[in-house]
Amino acid sequence: ENLCCSYPCQNGGVCLTKGFNDYECDCTNTDFYGKHCEVPSFSKRIKLWLKPSPSTLHNLLVGNKWFWNIVNSIPFMRKFIMKRVYTIRADIIDSPPTYDNEHSYITLDANYNLSFFTRTLPPVPIECPTPMGVAGKTKLPDIDELVQKLFVREKFKPELRGTSALFSFFAQHFTHQFFKTDIKRGPQYQWGGHGVDMTHVYGKDKHDEHLLRSFKDGKLKFQTINNEDWPPLNKDVGVEMKYIMPVKEDSNFALGHSFFGNLPGLFMYATIWMREHNRVCDVMKKEHPDWDDERLFQTGKLILLGATIRIVVEEYIQQLSNYNFKLLFDPTLLFGEPFQYQNRVALEFNHLYHWHPLMPDDFNIGGTNYTIKDFLVNPRIVIKHGMATFVDSLSKQNAGSITVKNHGKYTLNVVKELMKHGRTLRLQSFNNYRKRFNLPPHKSFQELTGNKKLAKVLENFYGDIDAVEFYVGLITEKRRPKAVFGEAIVEMGAPYSLKGLMANPICSPKYWKPSTFGGEIGWEIVNTATLQKLFCQNLKEDCPIVSFKVP
Ligand code: HEM
Numbered sequence: 032e033n034l035c036c037s038y039p040c041q042n043g044g045v046c047l048t049k050g051f052n053d054y055e056c057d058c059t060n061t062d063f064y065g066k067h068c069e070v071p072s073f074s075k076r077i078k079l080w081l082k083p084s085p086s087t088l089h090n091l092l093v094g095n096k097w098f099w100n101i102v103n104s105i106p107f108m109r110k111f112i113m114k115r116v117y118t119i120r121a122d123i124i125d126s127p128p129t130y131d132n133e134h135s136y137i138t139l140d141a142n143y144n145l146s147f148f149t150r151t152l153p154p155v156p157i158e159c160p161t162p163m164g165v166a167g168k169t170k171l172p173d174i175d176e177l178v179q180k181l182f183v184r185e186k187f188k189p190e191l192r193g194t195s196a197l198f199s200f201f202a203q204h205f206t207h208q209f210f211k212t213d214i215k216r217g218p219q220y221q222w223g224g225h226g227v228d229m230t231h232v233y234g235k236d237k238h239d240e241h242l243l244r245s246f247k248d249g250k251l252k253f254q255t256i257n258n259e260d261w262p263p264l265n266k267d268v269g270v271e272m273k274y275i276m277p278v279k280e281d282s283n284f285a286l287g288h289s290f291f292g293n294l295p296g297l298f299m300y301a302t303i304w305m306r307e308h309n310r311v312c313d314v315m316k317k318e319h320p321d322w323d324d325e326r327l328f329q330t331g332k333l334i335l336l337g338a339t340i341r342i343v344v345e346e347y348i349q350q351l352s353n354y355n356f357k358l359l360f361d362p363t364l365l366f367g368e369p370f371q372y373q374n375r376v377a378l379e380f381n382h383l384y385h386w387h388p389l390m391p392d393d394f395n396i397g398g399t400n401y402t403i404k405d406f407l408v409n410p411r412i413v414i415k416h417g418m419a420t421f422v423d424s425l426s427k428q429n430a431g432s433i434t435v436k437n438h439g440k441y442t443l444n445v446v447k448e449l450m451k452h453g454r455t456l457r458l459q460s461f462n463n464y465r466k467r468f469n470l471p472p473h474k475s476f477q478e479l480t481g482n483k484k485l486a487k488v489l490e491n492f493y494g495d496i497d498a499v500e501f502y503v504g505l506i507t508e509k510r511r512p513k514a515v516f517g518e519a520i521v522e523m524g525a526p527y528s529l530k531g532l533m534a535n536p537i538c539s540p541k542y543w544k545p546s547t548f549g550g551e552i553g554w555e556i557v558n559t560a561t562l563q564k565l566f567c568q569n570l571k572e573d574c575p576i577v578s579f580k581v582p
């Protein structure tokens with residue numbers, strides 16, 4: 032039998048079977064030694080002794096407002112801290128990528144095969160006694176029962192830190208540029224570019240990009256309705272748009288991502304980024320009357336990319352982390368550090384980011400109530416109410432909480448699919464992932480959930496705390512004090528997120544300079560971008576409420 036099935040090697044040690052009933056742990060470069068890589072080296076012992084635990088750090092960062100107000104106002108202190116946020120988070124991610132979904136050991140495929148999602152932990156070997164290796168039952172719980180008991184929303188649970196529905200659609204819109212499962216080929220395949228590449232605005236490839244461009248003054252195609260600029264109808268463009276229900280021709284718009292016609296919130300972001308691109312092209316053309324369409328377009332794309340990353344770090348993650356420390360987007364903090372400007376999207380990051388509970392069951396837009404059903408495949412709601420009213424309404428509406436029993440009925444099939452994918456791809460246990468991200472494994476169901484009833488339900492399903500599945504663990508984990516979700520989602524999500532953002536080419540020394548963005552004006556746009564400006568500079572009305580947090 033495969034003695035590596037019990038995961039005997041600790042602290043990143045690699046298990047190697049030796050014949051049929053022996054194994055050894057390779058502790059090379061782990062700073063640990065011993066049969067199971069369980070003994071820290073002297074220097075590691077000191078570091079571990081000095082290092083505060085993730086929950087201590089979290090409590091420090093979400094508390095002590097007076098302290099952080101001082102730190103936030105002293106540039107060198109804010110930069111000192113932010114540099115550590117980048118390096119501590121990014122260093123946890125393997126770069127180059129090490130594993131893929133088809134081998135339980137390191138391969139060259141894992142590095143060269145870009146059509147796979149990468150894996151942070153390899154799949155559980157096929158020959159192991161249970162789906163989780165040795166822990167738990169030989170059969171995992173029935174997915175329909177799991178969904179019924181753990182995911183179905185009976186009553187909407189609002190996100191307690193005041194996260195808004197504007198945030199929810201930003202999360203979906205932004206992450207769909209790099210979470211692109213090629214479902215026809217299988218859950219381990221993806222058709223994206225493994226990073227923040229703006230394909231959700233400009234189209235999945237050069238062919239679609241050329242369909243979406245006007246080839247005049249660098250701009251994207253658009254049409255004007257009710258004195259506002261909107262994306263063109265797809266009958267005039269011809270990109271591939273996919274709808275979850277049939278759509279009328281006058282509601283089939285040509286957008287950067289095939290899924291974005293399904294939800295007005297996604298259509299809203301597609302529209303505002305199109306407007307911003309065209310606005311920036313006007314600014315650039317005034318600054319560089321000698322530039323042709325191609326240069327205006329390429330520079331516009333670079334400026335929007337810079338603006339996106341700034342908004343994500345300084346407003347989106349700020350809301351997510353709920354830190355009193357003011358996060359900063361500053362690529363120069365990594366100059367001179369050992370840092371690889373390359374990123375590979377991990378399957379586990381995709382699964383972790385299934386935040387469907389963020390969705391309310393209905394939306395109040397300018398006083399009119401729409402159920403999810405009214406909302407689906409109905410982008411014209413945004414045109415009817417106008418962009419200003421639409422963004423104002425989403426900013427004032429509470430998002431759902433990412434926790435148990437809070438998946439709306441239109442997203443139950445998605446979570447069923449997700450659970451199936453996790454099993455097909457043999458994801459290791461939630462506790463193995465906690466250890467991989469420097470978190471102590473939970474010792475009991477009670478410790479995982481902080482809730483007696485839920486602990487009992489999970490115990491009946493899994494039998495052993497070390498057999499709880501990845502996504503189930505993320506969602507059932509007790510919420511951290513003053514946080515939007517459990518400890519593991521942050522401690523795993525943040526490394527993937529910050530690595531993915533800071534490894535972007537524009538953050539590298541050769542790109543990160545004013546000339547890349549068309550000179551001082553473009554550089555200024557990138558360095559002062561905010562969500563508020565993104566909307567208000569592209570509206571004729573007075574600026575509405577634009578916020579990731581319900582005022
Ligand atoms: C009512 C709103 C929503 C509906 C109806 C919806 C529906 C779907 C569907 C049908 C899929 C494809 C499932 C599959 O192919 O296996 C999907 C995937 C996904 N959804 Fe949602 N979704 C919604 C909101 C959200 C939100 C707010 C987020 C926030 C982050 C989100 C994140 C994701 C992610 C990361 C994927 C995987 C994408 C991929 O790998 O291709 N979704 N969703």
Ligand SMILES: CC(=O)ONC(=O)c1ccccc1O
Binds near residue numbers: 120348351526528
């Ligand atoms: C300080 C920090 O990076 O926080 N990030 C997160 O919490 C985080 C969690 C999940 C997904 C993306 C994220 O960015």
